[in-house]
Amino acid sequence: MTFRDFRLRLRAVLSPRKVERELDDELAFHIECETRKLMAGGLSDTEARWRARVRFGPVPLAADRCRDERGISFFETLARDVSFALRTLRRTPLVALTVVATIALGLGVVTVAFTFFNAFFFQVDAVRNPDELFAVERLERPGSRSEVPFSRSEYEAIRRDTDVFTDVAAARPSFPTRIDGRAAVRETSAHRMETAVSI
């Protein structure tokens, strides 16, 4: 859609009466010109007007095809469809009520389900400042890649005796855990977070 096209459509939507009047004027002007030409050729006013109309063909049809080119008949069709649907619903109130209730119930169930899903699966491990998180790891030997897990009592000891971290949390290895925060989003695997702490 070009900018010009968009502007013309917008105009047709915003001031439909003006656009319609212009369309009528444009087509009427054509018939007027044709009539004058035929009159200049010697026909009477009535005869000329009649012939001009015949030659033009059905004006409403031409107008309709112009409207189709405008491409906003979509909105008009939509408006007609909606009003038809409303009339039909009003005629059968019980059916309408059942439909409305069904949809409302369905939406409600989906909302509740999503709320729970969101709370349990999307909001896990949300922390406020992920950049203040530190992973404490113990390696098998210096330079090694494999880590030795902390035991429960070691974890308790770190938690109890530290004055560096505000708190300590332990995680089991090999569960990828997502950590979300205000400023940064970081993916980390939990075994690097064996003793994750926040200052």
Add this chain to the structure above:
Amino acid sequence: MPRQTIPDLLPGTLDLLILRTLQTDPMHGWAISERIQQISQDVLQINQGSLYPALHRLEHQGWIEAEWRTSELGRRAKYYRLTVTGRRQLAVEAGEWERMSAAINRVIKFA
């Protein structure tokens, strides 16, 4: 020679004729159809019911633009004018038409 109603001739021909007619001066719909009829020596007679939809389509495509002006009859009329993109489109379509008609001519003569 019998008169031809244009869109039946070949699809797209009407657009080309309209663009070409507007190449020099802005015109309203009736003048465009008269002009085409005159220049073609009455061979091409525009189907009026197709002219205005075509004009509106070309306007939406941005190839022509419209302006309301007082006409020679003293009534306000919608004048169409070729835009810059329209001029480009005219060159493209005229070239296509040349190619097509030359090809058809060759087939008629030599096939």
